[in-house]
Amino acid sequence: MILGDNLAVMVSLLEEYENRVNLIYVDPPFFTNRHYAARVGKGEDSRRPQEWQLAEGYPDHWVDLDAYLDMLYPRLKLMHRLLAEDGTLYLHLDWHADAYARLLLDEIFGPDNLLNEIIWVYHGPSPIRSAFNRKHDTILAYVKGERYTFNADAVRQPYDPNTVKTFAASTKAGFGKIPDLERGKVPEDWWYFPVVARLHSERTGYPTQKPQALLERIILASSNPGDLVADFFSGSGTTAVVAQHLQRRFIAVDAAWRAAHTARSRLVQVGAAPFSFESSLPAPFPAPAEAAVQIEEGELVLNPQVQAGVDYWEIDPAWDGSVFRSASQSLRTRRSPQVSCRLSLSGQVPGKPICVRLVGVDGSLSQAVISRVDQ
Numbered sequence: 001m002i003l004g005d006n007l008a009v010m011v012s013l014l015e016e017y018e019n020r021v022n023l024i025y026v027d028p029p030f031f032t033n034r035h036y037a038a039r040v041g042k043g044e045d046s047r048r049p050q051e052w053q054l055a056e057g058y059p060d061h062w063v064d065l066d067a068y069l070d071m072l073y074p075r076l077k078l079m080h081r082l083l084a085e086d087g088t089l090y091l092h093l094d095w096h097a098d099a100y101a102r103l104l105l106d107e108i109f110g111p112d113n114l115l116n117e118i119i120w121v122y123h124g125p126s127p128i129r130s131a132f133n134r135k136h137d138t139i140l141a142y143v144k145g146e147r148y149t150f151n152a153d154a155v156r157q158p159y160d161p162n163t164v165k166t167f168a169a170s171t172k173a174g175f176g177k178i179p180d181l182e183r184g185k186v187p188e189d190w191w192y193f194p195v196v197a198r199l200h201s202e203r204t205g206y207p208t209q210k211p212q213a214l215l216e217r218i219i220l221a222s223s224n225p226g227d228l229v230a231d232f233f234s235g236s237g238t239t240a241v242v243a244q245h246l247q248r249r250f251i252a253v254d255a256a257w258r259a260a261h262t263a264r265s266r267l268v269q270v271g272a273a274p275f276s277f278e279s280s281l282p283a284p285f286p287a288p289a290e291a292a293v294q295i296e297e298g299e300l301v302l303n304p305q306v307q308a309g310v311d312y313w314e315i316d317p318a319w320d321g322s323v324f325r326s327a328s329q330s331l332r333t334r335r336s337p338q339v340s341c342r343l344s345l346s347g348q349v350p351g352k353p354i355c356v357r358l359v360g361v362d363g364s365l366s367q368a369v370i371s372r373v374d375q
């Protein structure tokens with residue numbers, strides 16, 4: 001998990017990962033000219049936006065289309081370089097910029113390497129009354145050559161019950177071709193998955209979060225267990241969460257602190273295998289956290305007065321002054337809306353201090369280094 005601008009991050013990854021990433025899924029800002037806030041409260045009512053608890057999300061503002069494409073083009077070129085010879089890039093956009101991005105990808109990958117133009121359809125409320133409701137996104141999938149991974153059997157779906165009935169009634173249906181009804185079909189290039197709504201358990205509150213089911217289909221089809229999957233606009237970390245669930249390795253990058261933090265706590269919550277959290281940005285440590293904690297009988301105890309304002313906190317019991325190794329954590333979840341007040345200090349090393357990091361519900365980060373008390 002890397003916090004930083006993906007341009008710099010991808011350039012620095014080239015040395016080790018050029019031609020080595022098996023699958024890239026990216027869902028960049030769509031060129032909507034909007035600002036997306038994160039919802040940090042619980043179960044906000046869509047009809048009462050004035051009551052939502054909001055925090056910094058991410059901006060999608062551009063001077064014009066050129067400025068947007070100037071952002072996208074060098075990043076797509078780097079993704080092409082990072083992609084393995086058998087790899088696939090999925091670029092997720094909508095009507096605002098998909099046509100322009102397709103031309104960029106035709107240039108970078110070659111027009112013959114467009115694997116699919118996938119349409120993701122969904123439902124949801126819309127204020128639009130002067131046109132049809134815009135309820136689909138476009139996902140452009142490009143490969144590098146003919147030898148790409150596509151696991152058709154991993155994504156097969158049951159046939160529509162009407163199709164099954166038709167073939168049961170007559171073997172002449174389908175112009176003599178009888179599908180293997182047991183095995184199921186390879187999905188079409190239009191997909192229906194519900195958007196991540198207010199009451200869905202996977203919802204993080206991070207804006208424009210994509211459904212895990214969508215990523216599952218992409219990752220199962222275009223990678224194998226052990227492969228490396230990357231998302232350079234990772235937001236709430238959907239790709240990383242699904243990748244690790246399906247036994248793939250992942251690289252997830254986002255420039256927004258709130259995104260990186262959301263992804264990190266989501267990975268902790270689903271019990272992901274240990275992963276590293278790197279930052280190419282100076283750490284935002286506005287307020288020291290010393291006052292918020294104290295050591296008590298082998299545990300670090302959070303002051304109950306600050307507990308309600310804490311989204312996540314973690315401890316490195318043997319801080320080396322540079323790499324934070326998170327040994328224990330507690331986070332707010334839907335089910336337990338307050339972090340635990342106590343974290344174990346096991347793993348202390350003589351001579352090394354304890355480092356504690358707190359993330360506020362507003363996205364603020366604070367850190368304190370506490371000298372070890374020898375017992």
Ligand SMILES: C[S@@+](CC[C@H](N)C(=O)[O-])C[C@H]1O[C@@H](n2cnc3c(N)ncnc32)[C@H](O)[C@@H]1O
Pocket residue numbers: 004005006007027028029057058206207208209210211232233234235236237238239253254255256259
């Ligand atoms: C549409 S959201 C991604 C949502 C994500 N797919 C999910 O399921 O949560 C786009 C993300 O791109 C990030 N982003 C925008 N410009 C970036 C850049 N230059 N480098 C890294 N991340 C960037 C934003 O911070 C935002 O989190």
